[in-house]
Amino acid sequence: MSIAYKEQHVHDALPETSHDELARQHFVRSFKEHLVTALHPGLKTAYEKRAKPRFVAEHQREPQSIQEVGQVMKQDSHYQAWSSLLRTSQEMMWSAAQIPVERAIADLAAQAAATPKIGSLRLDPDLQIPSYHTAVDIHCQPGGYHTEYIDNDVAQGAIYDRAVYIYAMGQMGVNNADMGDSTVAWLKQEHPDFKPTRILDMGCAVGHSTLPYASGFEGAEVHAIDVAAPMLRHAHARASSMGLPVHFSQQNAESTDFEDNSFDLVVSHILLHETSSAAIKNVIRECHRVLKPGGMMLHVETPPYEGMEPFDTFIFDWDSENNNEPFWRKSHLLDLEALARDAGFQSHTPIQIMVPSAFQETQRSNTFQGGDFGGGGVWFVYGCQK
């Protein structure tokens, strides 16, 4: 089985890649595909035939938790090989995306600065980067989202933009926009009368998910925030080159300078699992504060663990111990109803649904995570109306 090949849309903010640099990136993409299609299925076999019987022999019952599955799977040679290769593929992905950016870092900064701009960009050099981002480099991007090497640096943004495409093996569309596209499509279908005129995207990174709101809700004023300056600079140049006006600002989603009751729609995409127990509460409270009464909060994530088989949970949880995602596990085990209620969302029941992916062109691998982000064909959406 293979996943259809389609190259990323090359916009003006991406670095030029030489022949061999591009070939190196394509190799990583194929490496990941091989892990997903050829080695991932064997994990289940190894569990059923080798690891689980070992646990049952010792305990006279089946494993019931991530920890119990882990006890026996971590000893299994196939799991060890798969994990070691998956971790290696992640490291090779970042390296392959870094090489062309490292070579042309100054040119890229100049190019982003010179791009004719629409929308706006407001940076805050004094903003403190939250400790949940400085403690480890999230999903192993060396330097995280925030590191700056030179003045007006866009390097981390340019690297992230390309790496996401390789990571998702193109399964989030040529603009990596599937999470935004899917949510906009769902909103239009389920709430055809909802016409947001002021929209906020929190933790926008390079704006992959932001732009669908700018193109999908014509005339709406779209704001997007992130703590990381290199992401925002790249995002602004990228959105401008694609002809979509967005107002980017460097702010912490836990506490923004937007006015109370000022947005119809507040969204985030895979932000929450990269925060912390304290921060997630602050973010939801901030969503409540800036939303107009009747406004909508929507957070796109991967599905919670509740109701999943112990083996599937263990595999799905791989990132929390192996890919520098320290809040991944806890964020998938939260009481989301209580989280919304405690943040002030008390008039409506929170939404917790699976939204179909808008990106249907490719054959999907239909595995979720385990190194195949975007392959699931659905996104989990959590939110609430104010």
Add this chain to the structure above:
Amino acid sequence: MSEGPDEVTLQRKAKGKRPFYFSDPDVDRLLSMVMALTGELSVTRDRLDTLERVARAKGLFSASDIETYQLTDSDMEERAARHRAIFKEVTRIIVGELEDLEDRDEQDYRAVVDQVENDG
């Protein structure tokens, strides 16, 4: 382009202790190097592939012909198929063990030696 004393070197190791998976971490290190080597081999093979395509298309070629050759999605499909063949070869040991697990109950090798040594 920045060069010489101004050259910028990016951080290449993600902050955070790296997990190792095999009982001997040197196996993980070796695997990482093997995969890097596999990657470089694949890059080289891709370059040859482009060379051949360009040569065929033009009758002769230059380095800049190679740099500017635009890969189509179907070129990449073909390349991805070759990557699969390389992976099959390189991960043979792992997939082979799985085949044993799935389809065969391999006898202990020592028992086979015992059997052939002592059956007559």
